[in-house]
Amino acid sequence: MNESLKVQSHHLERGAYLYIRQSSMRQVIENIESTKRQYALRSRATALGWTDDKIVVIDCDQGESGASAVWREGFQRLVTDVGMGRAGIVMGLEVSRLARNNADWHRLLEICALADTLILDEDGVYDPAHFNDRLLLGLKGTMSEAELHVLKARLRGGILNKVRRGEYRCVLPTGFVYNDAGVVLDPDSQIRETIAYFFETFSRVGSAHQTVKVFRDEGLTFPSRLRNQDTTIFRPLSASTALRTLHNPRYAGAYAYGRRRYRRTADGKKTNRKRECNDWLACIPNAHPGYITWDRFQENLKLLEANGRGYDIARSSPPREGAALLQGRAVCGCCGRHFRVRYAARRGKLESWYVCDRASSASAEPSCQSIAGPPIDEAIGSLVAEKMTPAAVELALEIRKEIEARHEEADKLRCRATERAQIDADLAQRRFMMVDPQNRLVADTLEAEWNDKLRALAKAREDTERDRHADRLVLDETIRDRLVAMTTDFKNLWADLSTPNRERKRMLAHVIEDVTLIKLPAEGTTKIHVRFKGGKTETLTTLNPKSSAKQVKTPTTIVELVDRLLDDHIYSEIADVLNEQGHRPGGSARRGKQDARFTALRVAYLAHGYGLRSRHDRLRDRGMLTKEEMAARLGIHVSTVVSWAEHGLVTRHAHNAHAYLYEDPGPNPPLKQCSRWNRLRDRAAVIKPAKGSTPSRSTEGGAV
Numbered sequence: 001m002n003e004s005l006k007v008q009s010h011h012l013e014r015g016a017y018l019y020i021r022q023s024s025m026r027q028v029i030e031n032i033e034s035t036k037r038q039y040a041l042r043s044r045a046t047a048l049g050w051t052d053d054k055i056v057v058i059d060c061d062q063g064e065s066g067a068s069a070v071w072r073e074g075f076q077r078l079v080t081d082v083g084m085g086r087a088g089i090v091m092g093l094e095v096s097r098l099a100r101n102n103a104d105w106h107r108l109l110e111i112c113a114l115a116d117t118l119i120l121d122e123d124g125v126y127d128p129a130h131f132n133d134r135l136l137l138g139l140k141g142t143m144s145e146a147e148l149h150v151l152k153a154r155l156r157g158g159i160l161n162k163v164r165r166g167e168y169r170c171v172l173p174t175g176f177v178y179n180d181a182g183v184v185l186d187p188d189s190q191i192r193e194t195i196a197y198f199f200e201t202f203s204r205v206g207s208a209h210q211t212v213k214v215f216r217d218e219g220l221t222f223p224s225r226l227r228n229q230d231t232t233i234f235r236p237l238s239a240s241t242a243l244r245t246l247h248n249p250r251y252a253g254a255y256a257y258g259r260r261r262y263r264r265t266a267d268g269k270k271t272n273r274k275r276e277c278n279d280w281l282a283c284i285p286n287a288h289p290g291y292i293t294w295d296r297f298q299e300n301l302k303l304l305e306a307n308g309r310g311y312d313i314a315r316s317s318p319p320r321e322g323a324a325l326l327q328g329r330a331v332c333g334c335c336g337r338h339f340r341v342r343y344a345a346r347r348g349k350l351e352s353w354y355v356c357d358r359a360s361s362a363s364a365e366p367s368c369q370s371i372a373g374p375p376i377d378e379a380i381g382s383l384v385a386e387k388m389t390p391a392a393v394e395l396a397l398e399i400r401k402e403i404e405a406r407h408e409e410a411d412k413l414r415c416r417a418t419e420r421a422q423i424d425a426d427l428a429q430r431r432f433m434m435v436d437p438q439n440r441l442v443a444d445t446l447e448a449e450w451n452d453k454l455r456a457l458a459k460a461r462e463d464t465e466r467d468r469h470a471d472r473l474v475l476d477e478t479i480r481d482r483l484v485a486m487t488t489d490f491k492n493l494w495a496d497l498s499t500p501n502r503e504r505k506r507m508l509a510h511v512i513e514d515v516t517l518i519k520l521p522a523e524g525t526t527k528i529h530v531r532f533k534g535g536k537t538e539t540l541t542t543l544n545p546k547s548s549a550k551q552v553k554t555p556t557t558i559v560e561l562v563d564r565l566l567d568d569h570i571y572s573e574i575a576d577v578l579n580e581q582g583h584r585p586g587g588s589a590r591r592g593k594q595d596a597r598f599t600a601l602r603v604a605y606l607a608h609g610y611g612l613r614s615r616h617d618r619l620r621d622r623g624m625l626t627k628e629e630m631a632a633r634l635g636i637h638v639s640t641v642v643s644w645a646e647h648g649l650v651t652r653h654a655h656n657a658h659a660y661l662y663e664d665p666g667p668n669p670p671l672k673q674c675s676r677w678n679r680l681r682d683r684a685a686v687i688k689p690a691k692g693s694t695p696s697r698s699t700e701g702g703a704v
């Protein structure tokens with residue numbers, strides 16, 4: 001009666017909107033009855049006077065929750081049409097079908113009131129423009145939202161309770177199955193062994209990517225269970241699978257739940273965000289058998305995290321194949337960043353360099369420092385080989401023994417603490433037992449006290465147990481012998497040329513924490529600060545290799561020697577002297593030039609290059625005369641001077657291979673004689689005994 005009064009002709013002129021929704025796809029498939037009931041509302045509209053062609057069915061929101069309107073297209077269309085005045089009535093089985101969210105619901109009511117649109121549910125017709133109807137509808141909306149909350153809380157609460165006990169069954173990762181006893185390893189041995197090999201490989205190579213590479217190189221496939229949970233297929237291992245497997249605590253035998261938080265974003269998309277380990281809803285280690293231990297799992301996570309910080313300032317990297325021993329372990333002494341390793345083929349050899357160029361690549365600042373690898377690696381290699389001696393192990397074991405003795409003492413003290421807590425608890429218990437049960441107040445206080453003491457006792461016991469476990473690392477004789485043997489093995493393995501560099505680096509990782517390098521260009525050295533595992537440090541110094549220009553440069557000592565020799569010798573003689581003394585020209589450092597020797601030309605280059613005073617100038621400084629000057633002085637022809645010099649009447653000195661300068665003949669120069677009988681040969685024979693002290697100076701081409 002009331003209904004037909006509310007429905008007016010102008011309502012009938014507009015459409016009747018039937019909104020149909022089910023919360024989830026499962027309901028859409030299984031809860032057919034409810035869907036049928038929703039469609040049955042059509043007949044209500046017909047009964048109220050709407051013709052069939054005026055009835056609009058909006059059913060595109062099947063499988064969507066009513067918790068928000070944002071991602072429900074159909075609902076948005078409904079609101080739009082109501083706002084445009086196209087709807088005379090909006091029908092829904094109940095309010096909860098239209099909106100589970102009060103904000104959405106009230107907005108719809110508001111618009112309906114403005115557009116004069118009626119609302120129909122199973123109970124009747126409402127006019128949102130009327131206060132009473134609107135009040136009722138508002139209440140229904142509130143109830144609907146509350147209903148959703150209660151439903152959720154009940155379902156979720158039940159699940160969470162089970163989760164906390166570790167009994168809630170969630171989907172297991174590949175390699176585990178449920179049986180009567182709970183979670184067990186997959187009975188399929190191929191799956192089990194592959195997963196075990198996967199974890200073993202990771203602990204060997206230290207990175208997820210390298211693990212994938214090993215699997216690919218060895219042609220291995222990795223099991224992957226399909227979503228139906230029955231079929232397991234084997235396919236090539238991918239990096240994402242490797243990372244997921246490494247991050248999954250269930251492989252460590254732990255029950256974990258709530259590792260991610262699911263949220264709806266403002267635009268209705270589902271997102272999940274990782275929760276920190278201590279925020280997980282449940283994490284029960286050793287809940288079922290696993291492939292690795294819980295400790296191993298934690299270590300793996302740390303390793304992955306360290307590997308992931310590729311662009312961080314301080315970052316070490318897992319060992320790779322290259323020759324640079326300190327890859328991922330060398331820290332720049334100037335800026336604290338980790339060095340990168342660069343390789344370059346020079347003169348047919350692969351040379352390694354430690355380069356600190358992060359500042360340069362990030363902000364175009366000049367490179368911090370770059371250090372040649374081979375001298376550093378050599379120094380580190382010999383240091384490590386030197387440190388790993390049986391004597392060092394003996395010493396370490398001695399220290400270990402001392403620490404153990406100290407631990408025993410500490411253990412005794414801890415036992416005392418437990419005993420004391422026990423006595424306290426006993427006392428509290430006795431006090432509680434003796435009190436009159438009628439005296440409730442006193443009894444309550446004493447009971448609380450007793451409980452406190454018991455708690456303290458449990459804690460003391462727990463502490464003792466935990467500390468004792470941490471200390472328990474007893475090294476017996478056999479282990480000692482094995483350690484000593486291992487050091488020998490270590491040395492052999494280290495020196496073995498066939499040991500791959502990666503393995504050498506992994507060995508190094510057990511001994512050395514990190515190495516700080518500082519290049520001192522002024523001194524031509526590099527300081528190496530080594531930090532061993534355990535905190536001990538040591539400093540080494542290596543010589544920087546010479547630059548290729550410096551390698552071929554003639555040493556200053558040779559230049560000085562040439563300078564001295566120029567006083568008395570010409571170039572070709574100097575070359576002979578240098579070669580005799582075993583000196584080699586700078587260029588002999590070049591490949592294929594080892595046989596190079598000094599020649600007159602090379603010495604000439606040296607003299608010119610270093611601006612040494614020429615022999616000609618030196619002789620002129622000593623007052624020597626040119627041929628022409630000498631001829632003028634003696635009053636003879638130049639060719640006569642040459643002839644006289646050849647016969648030793650005057651003394652001459654070579655200033656190069658062809659030219660000479662002449663010594664001043666002094667106050668009594670040889671005189672020109674016209675007699676053809678007094679031959680030059682005879683005159684020279686007369687002079688020679690007189691100048692016997694310097695006979696060599698006059699010899700032909702002589703330049704001594």
Ligand SMILES: [Zn+2]
Nearest residue numbers: 332335356368
């Ligand atoms: Zn640096």
